[in-house]
Amino acid sequence: GDSVTQMEGPVTLSEEAFLTINCTYTATGYPSLFWYVQYPGEGLQLLLKATKADDKGSNKGFEATYRKETTSFHLEKGSVQVSDSAVYFCALIIQGAQKLVFGQGTRLTINP
Amino acid sequence: DGGITQSPKYLFRKEGQNVTLSCEQNLNHDAMYWYRQDPGQGLRLIYYSQIVNDFQKGDIAEGYSVSREKKESFPLTVTSAQKNPTAFYLCASRRDLNQPQHFGDGTRLSIL
Numbered sequence: 001g002d003s004v005t006q007m008e009g010p011v012t013l014s015e016e017a018f019l020t021i022n023c024t025y026t027a028t029g030y031p032s033l034f035w036y037v038q039y040p041g042e043g044l045q046l047l048l049k050a051t052k053a054d055d056k057g058s059n060k061g062f063e064a065t066y067r068k069e070t071t072s073f074h075l076e077k078g079s080v081q082v083s084d085s086a087v088y089f090c091a092l093i094i095q096g097a098q099k100l101v102f103g104q105g106t107r108l109t110i111n112p
Numbered sequence: 113d114g115g116i117t118q119s120p121k122y123l124f125r126k127e128g129q130n131v132t133l134s135c136e137q138n139l140n141h142d143a144m145y146w147y148r149q150d151p152g153q154g155l156r157l158i159y160y161s162q163i164v165n166d167f168q169k170g171d172i173a174e175g176y177s178v179s180r181e182k183k184e185s186f187p188l189t190v191t192s193a194q195k196n197p198t199a200f201y202l203c204a205s206r207r208d209l210n211q212p213q214h215f216g217d218g219t220r221l222s223i224l
Contacts, residue, residue, distance in 0.1 A: 004154070034212060036215075041217075042217050042218070043116075043118075043202050043216050043217040043218045044155075044202065044204075044215040045215070046212050046213075046214065049212055089154060089155070091154075095209070096209055097209075098143065098145075098160050098168070098209075099157050099160070099170065099171075100145075100155070100157070100204075102154030102155045102156075103154050104152065104153055104154045105152070105153070105154055
């Protein structure tokens with residue numbers, strides 16, 4: 001079946017550090033890939049997406065590239081801020097399907 | 113502003129009681145979804161609806177029921193048959209299969 005595996009958390013970094021959160025997937029069809037962010041006590045917000053191989057999604061300084069050859073969609077940011085502290089979810093959906101398949105989430109804490 | 117409104121934000125259930133979680137959207141989206149989030153886990157799909165008066169079971173539908181009488185509304189009932197209802201419940205919607213899902217801010221359900 002379809003699945004998403006994320007880097008285990010929690011991840012703790014200092015402000016201005018470089019961030020990578022790894023995400024790999026297995027899919028029976030052709031997936032679109034997403035990163036969602038969840039701030040404390042809130043729902044999920046779409047952070048970025050990519051719908052085909054080699055697409056790069058970007059938003060708010062975050063980037064992720066759809067790598068079909070390594071079945072990966074790693075999230076990166078060059079310089080994190082305290083306000084980036086949240087839980088990050090990698091997810092996929094097979095094109096034409098209804099269900100989002102989520103990774104388990106990675107909690108990120110940024111210290112000043 | 114368009115969006116998805118979930119209410120209440122916090123809900124308490126007594127043993128043997130049914131409770132209903134509200135989800136309303138004014139985005140004119142056709143499809144709506146209910147997910148359950150447990151600590152340290154990703155989201156799991158409970159039910160979804162692609163159009164009014166139609167809905168489908170997700171991966172963990174047992175102990176839950178839904179209705180879709182209006183396009184804007186997709187309430188979820190947690191029945192007494194759901195033995196472990198304590199969780200964070202998220203409603204989502206999307207316009208069509210080519211668009212990402214957008215989420216509400218969630219309802220946290222606890223057992224008294």
